[in-house]
Amino acid sequence: MTKVDIKNYLEKIYNVPVAAVRTRIQYGANNKRNHRNQRVKKPDYKVAYVQLGQGQTFQFPNLFPEKEQDTETRSFDDFRSKYMEREKQRQKGDPRRGGVPDWFGL
Amino acid sequence: MAAAMGIGALCWRFSGALRLSGVRLGSTAAGLSGLTLNLFHKNLAKVEPLHQLKFLHTTLSRKGLEEFFDDPRNWGEKTVKSGDAWNIKQLRGKSSEDLHKLWYVLLKEKNMLLTLEQESKRQLRPMPSPERLKKVEKSMKNIDLVVREREIALRLLQTGHEKPVPGEWRHDFLGRTYWYSYKEWPIPWYLNKKYKKRKFYYLPHVNHFIRLRLEKSLRRRARRQNLERMRQKVLERKFPHLAVKSQSQ
Numbered sequence: 001m002t003k004v005d006i007k008n009y010l011e012k013i014y015n016v017p018v019a020a021v022r023t024r025i026q027y028g029a030n031n032k033r034n035h036r037n038q039r040v041k042k043p044d045y046k047v048a049y050v051q052l053g054q055g056q057t058f059q060f061p062n063l064f065p066e067k068e069q070d071t072e073t074r075s076f077d078d079f080r081s082k083y084m085e086r087e088k089q090r091q092k093g094d095p096r097r098g099g100v101p102d103w104f105g106l
Numbered sequence: 107m108a109a110a111m112g113i114g115a116l117c118w119r120f121s122g123a124l125r126l127s128g129v130r131l132g133s134t135a136a137g138l139s140g141l142t143l144n145l146f147h148k149n150l151a152k153v154e155p156l157h158q159l160k161f162l163h164t165t166l167s168r169k170g171l172e173e174f175f176d177d178p179r180n181w182g183e184k185t186v187k188s189g190d191a192w193n194i195k196q197l198r199g200k201s202s203e204d205l206h207k208l209w210y211v212l213l214k215e216k217n218m219l220l221t222l223e224q225e226s227k228r229q230l231r232p233m234p235s236p237e238r239l240k241k242v243e244k245s246m247k248n249i250d251l252v253v254r255e256r257e258i259a260l261r262l263l264q265t266g267h268e269k270p271v272p273g274e275w276r277h278d279f280l281g282r283t284y285w286y287s288y289k290e291w292p293i294p295w296y297l298n299k300k301y302k303k304r305k306f307y308y309l310p311h312v313n314h315f316i317r318l319r320l321e322k323s324l325r326r327r328a329r330r331q332n333l334e335r336m337r338q339k340v341l342e343r344k345f346p347h348l349a350v351k352s353q354s355q
Contacts, residue, residue, distance in 0.1 A: 013210060014170035058171050063225050067182040 006048050017053035173214055174221050186234050191241035194248045202256070205249055212249070216242045279305040281316040 001009070003021040010016045028042035052058060069077070093101045180186050197205065219239045226233040258268055273287035286306075295301050342349040 010170070013214070014173055016170035061175060061178075061181070063175065063181050063222060064229055064231050065182045 001046070001048075003048070006050065010050065017056065018050055019053035020051040022049045023047065174218055176218060176222065180234070183234055184232075186238070188235060188238045188241065192245035192248055194251060197248055197252045198255075202253075205253065209246065209249055212242050212246050216246070276306045277308055279308055279312075281308040281312045281319075 003023055006021050006023070007018045010018050023046055025044055025046050028044045030039050030041040032040045032042075034040050093099045093104075175181075176186070192208070197208075200208070216239070219242065223233050223236070223239070261270065262268060269287070271287045273285055275283055276286040277283055291298060291301075
């Protein structure tokens, strides 16, 4: 999509007044290697910087706001924390011997 | 319930698009653009068809960039309910204008879902209900198929040809048969050096490899059919009551 294409797209389909559009192509890195030591490329993509017209401003919203957890997730979190505590207790050594692990000594 | 809600959401966006198209026509006819004039035209457009469209009573979202995001009530949810994709049979019954509007509704929905996907990657969170993207893509593909069918039918009636570009079946140098569509050239083929280098025939030594290719395809087909039959048998053994039902029907 060229600059003109993006301007027309936003104006006609989204009814957004556009003052200017600048584009650049972001090179995707080719440094990662897979299990066969072949280089794996991340795809290149075009980035467009759109300046809105008619004094409009835009703030990117927070699409993942913190919401109240429902009873199911809360009970699951409780269960998970209790399980982790039990596991840690099991791994600790005998408190009468000073918390030293069991495979020491007699 | 989910299907109804999904269809309801689609209908809402659909009617929104109807209004949008009406408004844009009005503003371009006047030759002026601007939010204030758009509002004025919107009010005018609402007054006329009220007696025709009793059940449509929606408001357009004024700022276009809001359409890149979902309903604010759905932000932060783990799952968002959505209806099924549009079936080809359902789309065949719609008029071309309806399909045109539906295409743009689906396009905006797809843009919204893609922004949500990218944002979830940036925030390292799971995207809520990613199957919506697949449904939208499937619907758009179905619309494309229906439009293609209608084009072919129209062309057949008007010209008698199925394809827009004439062509023929040809062989390549490996013995494979494929559909070659004619291209437009400014010179005849016997003066075209690049075209004369292309070989649309195969030499006799290739017959052996054609035979091998044929055998391979036959083996693959036999394997596929065998696999299907074995799977059917396993199912019949697992659910014998269902097998008896199909035989009786």
